[in-house]
Amino acid sequence: MTQLREPQVDRALAREHGLTDAEWERILEILGRAPTFSELGIFSVMWSEHCSYKSSRVHLKTLPTTAARQPSEVIGTVLVGPGEGAGAVAIGDGLAVIFKIESHNHPSFIEPTQGAATGVGGILRDVFSMGARPIASLNSLRFGPLEDPKHRMLLRGVVHGIGGYGNSVGVATVGGETSFHECYRGNILVNAFNLGLVEADKIFLGQATGLGNPVIYAGSKTGRDGIHGASLLASAEFDDESSAKRPTVQVGDPFTEKCLIEACLAAMRTGVVVGIQDMGAAGLTCSSFEMASRAGTGIEMDLDRVPQRAANLSPYELLLSESQERMLLVTRAGEEQRVLDIFADWDLDAVVVGRVTSDGRMRVRWHGETVVDIPVDPVAANAPCYDRPRQVPADLGERQKLDLASLEPESDPAGALLALLDSPNLASKAWIWRQYDSFVQGNTVIGPGGDAALVRVKREDGTPTRKALALSVDCNPRWCWLDPHAGTVAAVAEAARNVACTGARPLALTNCLNFGNPEKPEIMWEFAESVRGLGDAAAALGTPVVSGNVSFYNETSGRAIFPTPTVAMVGLLDDFQRHAVSHFAESGLAVVLLGETREELGGSEWLALRRDLEAGLPPAVDLAHEKRLHGLLADTIAAGLVRSAHDVGSGGLAVALAECGFTGPADLRIGCRVALADAIRADALLFGESTGRVVVATADADALLARAAAAGVPARAIGATGGDRLVIGPAGGAAWIDVELATLQATFARGIPRRLESA
Amino acid sequence: MKAVVCVTLKPDVLDPQGRAIQRACATLGWDGVADVRQGKYFEIQLQTTDRAAAERMARELCEKLLANPVIEDWRIERIEG
Amino acid sequence: MKAVVCVTLKPDVLDPQGRAIQRACATLGWDGVADVRQGKYFEIQLQTTDRAAAERMARELCEKLLANPVIEDWRIERIEG
Amino acid sequence: MFAVIQFPGSNDDRDMCFAVKSALGAEVALVWHKRGELPPGTRAVLLPGGFSYGDYLRCGAMARFSPVMAAVKRFADAGGPVLGTCNGFQVLCESGLLPGALLRNQALDFVCDPEQRVRVEQAAAPFTSRARPGQVLRIPIKHGEGRYVAEPAELARLDAAGQIVLRYCDAAGETTPDANPNGSVGNVAGVRNAAGNVMGLMPHPEHAAEEGLPGGCDGLVILGSLVDWLERAR
Numbered sequence A: 001m002t003q004l005r006e007p008q009v010d011r012a013l014a015r016e017h018g019l020t021d022a023e024w025e026r027i028l029e030i031l032g033r034a035p036t037f038s039e040l041g042i043f044s045v046m047w048s049e050h051c052s053y054k055s056s057r058v059h060l061k062t063l064p065t066t067a068a069r070q071p072s073e074v075i076g077t078v079l080v081g082p083g084e085g086a087g088a089v090a091i092g093d094g095l096a097v098i099f100k101i102e103s104h105n106h107p108s109f110i111e112p113t114q115g116a117a118t119g120v121g122g123i124l125r126d127v128f129s130m131g132a133r134p135i136a137s138l139n140s141l142r143f144g145p146l147e148d149p150k151h152r153m154l155l156r157g158v159v160h161g162i163g164g165y166g167n168s169v170g171v172a173t174v175g176g177e178t179s180f181h182e183c184y185r186g187n188i189l190v191n192a193f194n195l196g197l198v199e200a201d202k203i204f205l206g207q208a209t210g211l212g213n214p215v216i217y218a219g220s221k222t223g224r225d226g227i228h229g230a231s232l233l234a235s236a237e238f239d240d241e242s243s244a245k246r247p248t249v250q251v252g253d254p255f256t257e258k259c260l261i262e263a264c265l266a267a268m269r270t271g272v273v274v275g276i277q278d279m280g281a282a283g284l285t286c287s288s289f290e291m292a293s294r295a296g297t298g299i300e301m302d303l304d305r306v307p308q309r310a311a312n313l314s315p316y317e318l319l320l321s322e323s324q325e326r327m328l329l330v331t332r333a334g335e336e337q338r339v340l341d342i343f344a345d346w347d348l349d350a351v352v353v354g355r356v357t358s359d360g361r362m363r364v365r366w367h368g369e370t371v372v373d374i375p376v377d378p379v380a381a382n383a384p385c386y387d388r389p390r391q392v393p394a395d396l397g398e399r400q401k402l403d404l405a406s407l408e409p410e411s412d413p414a415g416a417l418l419a420l421l422d423s424p425n426l427a428s429k430a431w432i433w434r435q436y437d438s439f440v441q442g443n444t445v446i447g448p449g450g451d452a453a454l455v456r457v458k459r460e461d462g463t464p465t466r467k468a469l470a471l472s473v474d475c476n477p478r479w480c481w482l483d484p485h486a487g488t489v490a491a492v493a494e495a496a497r498n499v500a501c502t503g504a505r506p507l508a509l510t511n512c513l514n515f516g517n518p519e520k521p522e523i524m525w526e527f528a529e530s531v532r533g534l535g536d537a538a539a540a541l542g543t544p545v546v547s548g549n550v551s552f553y554n555e556t557s558g559r560a561i562f563p564t565p566t567v568a569m570v571g572l573l574d575d576f577q578r579h580a581v582s583h584f585a586e587s588g589l590a591v592v593l594l595g596e597t598r599e600e601l602g603g604s605e606w607l608a609l610r611r612d613l614e615a616g617l618p619p620a621v622d623l624a625h626e627k628r629l630h631g632l633l634a635d636t637i638a639a640g641l642v643r644s645a646h647d648v649g650s651g652g653l654a655v656a657l658a659e660c661g662f663t664g665p666a667d668l669r670i671g672c673r674v675a676l677a678d679a680i681r682a683d684a685l686l687f688g689e690s691t692g693r694v695v696v697a698t699a700d701a702d703a704l705l706a707r708a709a710a711a712g713v714p715a716r717a718i719g720a721t722g723g724d725r726l727v728i729g730p731a732g733g734a735a736w737i738d739v740e741l742a743t744l745q746a747t748f749a750r751g752i753p754r755r756l757e758s759a
Numbered sequence B, C: 001m002k003a004v005v006c007v008t009l010k011p012d013v014l015d016p017q018g019r020a021i022q023r024a025c026a027t028l029g030w031d032g033v034a035d036v037r038q039g040k041y042f043e044i045q046l047q048t049t050d051r052a053a054a055e056r057m058a059r060e061l062c063e064k065l066l067a068n069p070v071i072e073d074w075r076i077e078r079i080e081g
Numbered sequence D: 001m002f003a004v005i006q007f008p009g010s011n012d013d014r015d016m017c018f019a020v021k022s023a024l025g026a027e028v029a030l031v032w033h034k035r036g037e038l039p040p041g042t043r044a045v046l047l048p049g050g051f052s053y054g055d056y057l058r059c060g061a062m063a064r065f066s067p068v069m070a071a072v073k074r075f076a077d078a079g080g081p082v083l084g085t086c087n088g089f090q091v092l093c094e095s096g097l098l099p100g101a102l103l104r105n106q107a108l109d110f111v112c113d114p115e116q117r118v119r120v121e122q123a124a125a126p127f128t129s130r131a132r133p134g135q136v137l138r139i140p141i142k143h144g145e146g147r148y149v150a151e152p153a154e155l156a157r158l159d160a161a162g163q164i165v166l167r168y169c170d171a172a173g174e175t176t177p178d179a180n181p182n183g184s185v186g187n188v189a190g191v192r193n194a195a196g197n198v199m200g201l202m203p204h205p206e207h208a209a210e211e212g213l214p215g216g217c218d219g220l221v222i223l224g225s226l227v228d229w230l231e232r233a234r
């Protein structure tokens, strides 16, 4: 028998494991003795920021997580809220959607292709482990400037990783967002979202119930990869030494994942599975502890049975490995063979590695020796929780200062429009999404390129329904830096507005909160403000927060990223054939602007690009107006009154009108002629980013204006579609902008490829 | 001169391709195939006639472009020409 | 024994990956890189101690699985053990 | 009955079944790759898209050794119609049931385009009888390794024998380099065997088979031709 030779476990080693002295004392208290090396490893990962949410829990608790609507068969009811693998919301017809977004920032910075790929793999497992078939993915990406060759390489690598994995597993990637900013030069963001479909009464949870039930390990073999990978990487700042103490980065195996999806869904159909969870961060440890903790049980495990890829893995390594594509299942005792046979048919390893016990302890044996014996709850449910000090950033006043009166007006509006369309943040992301399979599974009604994606709902047995889900992921990090509360409110509002532009009603949201080091009071203030904004907006719009993820320590050499609370909104449309697209679909329609344009240039793309200034207050958000606007869109699109609706976002009205002209099918290009009468400065009219605005095209402007008035939504007919130019001017005066659409389109299309081709 | 370079995944890193090939061998009845690791192979034509210079260039290429040191090892198999 | 095998595209088949690497070299300022061809590299652990048997197995593997004769050439680089 | 072969890693298998069943009303069954025989009553075989065996090594290289492929080969040798789309096309080439090979796209990137056009070069049973010669179809593509290659002599022979069925083209039907999404020689998008009963194509007809979705319905020209042929042969 191999003798276990492990380092001396003491306070110093605990510190090396990222545990504080107070946490070490707490471990001694819980155990009544010093932990074994394996136990120390377990405490260290389970109590890491990544797994325990110790700095964020007090704030996240305040979020609205259930819909006001009841009971459970009603559309919009939250069936599973935060805490499980992902959140679940009823969509009627006995169906539910399950979705979540998660970060894979640090791994993607170190190895962009594999880091992004394993991010996609992880979020898929969160979704299908609950019994849902994953049907649509989104991704939110942030890089440093494309002028930096390293960031061109990172962009390429990340996109190859997301595509390589998502395409192989047969899940459509239907949308996302991508932006570039100096603040991400040392720390890119890769947030991956997935949504799955499940029968509402067949949702599986990660729980180890039933005394004596077998615990099954299924999927890839365990290797030495990623020990302290995701968990510790995501729980500490980056510095120049990160490369030296790098853990082994995991490589994704989408083929195994695809087989796992099918095998797990088949296993769940047998009716003998009582609980299932993926092995994500902290691998076997985290999944077994969480499953036991949720069920109030214990687990007894024999590590020698774990399928192993490498020779001589120690118990510490077996417990902490973050090898990908692995699942943990609990089945009814005596019926496990049915499940094992299914995995065998898919040529996947599946082994009974333990049993459920009743004493609330985790007992792990290795080579006949007990290497772990700890109570489950103090490790899992009762992990440390900190209310960290917060402080308003010293320079916040400076950030928010902007004197519009002294700001030189735009002298070349057409040039500004071209410059905006060419800028990486606004330019076409087609170079990215053309590399994603956006229509596998045959449900994509609107793929990437519009405001929100639209995915028809088809039952697992292949029966199509008329319903569709609208999906959008959004955040304006600059706004969040200028005012984290207002910026986060705006992110929720924009995501919901994008969803509403298809005709869908916003249902619920998930979020990924990417921030710097929470131990710094200024960062913690940003975080708390952002969570407050998230809660306020979610409550006002009636879209509960059903799942989410926090990514702290997005800093390099002491410089934090802008606060980046990514919001992904899911909406529901009753009839997928009755939807609106975001581009003009016909000539001769009236162009109507819903919402009001105010003199707001703070935090705008125009200000950053043309005045080299990132300052001011972000535009105000009126959540009551937003809600009315979303309702108006849903009603008028369902009534066939509105053919196209496009959110006015970054770059303002001029950019939105240009996009309406050329983001449709390749051979469809429709210009418009628009007159703006508001009495505010022209550059704010053209490029200001006032929220709550949507450009719609309609064949019956009078009817639409009447509906808008009845709904209390400001609306004004501003022009008509047609021709091959974009013409915008003051009412009755010479045009500010009069450019051929083809020119605008070429600029928009080439913005990113052009930069990638450069040396 | 020509440099021949091989880039392989580090031993502890999962090699899904190699594993899939090994499994395929087993199902095809080639039981004797115990393990397969797949890597990349490069033939690089260098505009130099100096062996040492060629080796230096090849090494730099491997370090900066052909391999990601986080997951891959590289080896200059030979310099010929 | 271990067989090391290389599979390369036939000379007249376009190798865009190799070309992309060559171009990247040029833009990175390494002008001396005239041409790059990329191929695949396999390390195969064979359960035999007989060199001739190992060679036979490796050859069969190449012919039947590792290379597609329409587009690829293969070469047993070495048998070691 | 149509048999849709399901390899581990197949992705468009269920979509293919859906298209054949709901758009054409034909009977269809998913057939697991480990089966040694096709189900009784099989009248046409469809090899779907996806990433069989992860497409590790080479696309389609390992799927051709799946037990069911021996049965598919016997079926094809006996004159039964076999259609491979995307990964299915790759499997057919690797199996030697179709000439040529499919390599990584020239631009190296995966390409997804719901608006790809192809021109029908041969309007004939069993796969393209519903088309006019020269007709332009809009059929989506999504693949990373779709660059069709064959030696020049072989290609000339295929052309002369009418085995090149589809070529990538623009909306006007011109087979320009710009309309070629992956660098295939001669813009080849689909070929058939000498006997004419085995065909492979990179585009996905099953994703152009439903009104109201952006893929359109041109895929039914191909799948429907096969249905017509089976009706007539009955």
Ligand SMILES: Nc1ncnc2c1ncn2[C@@H]1O[C@H](COP(=O)(O)OP(=O)(O)O)[C@@H](O)[C@H]1O
Residues within 6 Å of the ligand: A138, A139, A140, A141, A173, A174, A175, A176, A177, A178, A425, A426, A429, A430, A432, A433, A447, A448, A449, A450, A451, A452, A474, A498, A647, A649, A650
């Ligand atoms: N990383 C990505 N992956 C997939 N689609 C993307 C990605 N980035 C942007 N897109 C798509 O490009 C379009 C424009 O994105 P964005 O500029 O964020 O739009 P908006 O400002 O309307 O929210 C959207 O349809 C979006 O889904």
Ligand SMILES: [Mg+2]
Residues within 6 Å of the ligand: A176, A177, A472, A473, A474, A475, A498
């Ligand atoms: Mg957006």
